[in-house]
Amino acid sequence: MNLFLLLCCALVGYAWCETCTTPDSCTTTHCDEFSHVVCSQGTCTCELREGRCDSKADCEAMVNWFCPLHRRHCVDNRCRCVNL
Incomplete structure (x- = not known):
């Protein structure tokens, strides 16, 4: 279980540090x-x-979303896991 949580945290970390111009570049x-x-x-x-x-x-x-509370934001009326 701890390994799973660690993996989820690592994936979220990637999500807020990769830059892009289109979703295909992610x-x-x-x-x-x-x-x-x-x-x-x-x-x-x-994005949920x-x-x-x-x-x-x-x-x-929102429940069942592996995004820390402090990174959850409402952007353009959509819930996003970002580091603003």
């Missing part, structure tokens, strides 16, 4: 089964497939 970013890779403001990140939001609190309330 080659090392991997997301969990509830999200997909997007290129947001030049950074590869994971069903993560519509009006505020950061909406994203923080």
Whole structure:
């Protein structure tokens, strides 16, 4: 279980450090089964497939998402796991 959590944290780390111009240029970013890779403001990140939001609190309330609470943000009405 600890190894799984460590792996998830490492994948999230990749998600907020890889730069991009399109989602296709995100080659090392991997997301969990509830999200997909997007290129947001030049950074590869994971966006929830069903993560519509009006505020950061909406994203923080999402369950079964392997994104730390402090990295959850509402950008363009979508929950994203980013390092802003």
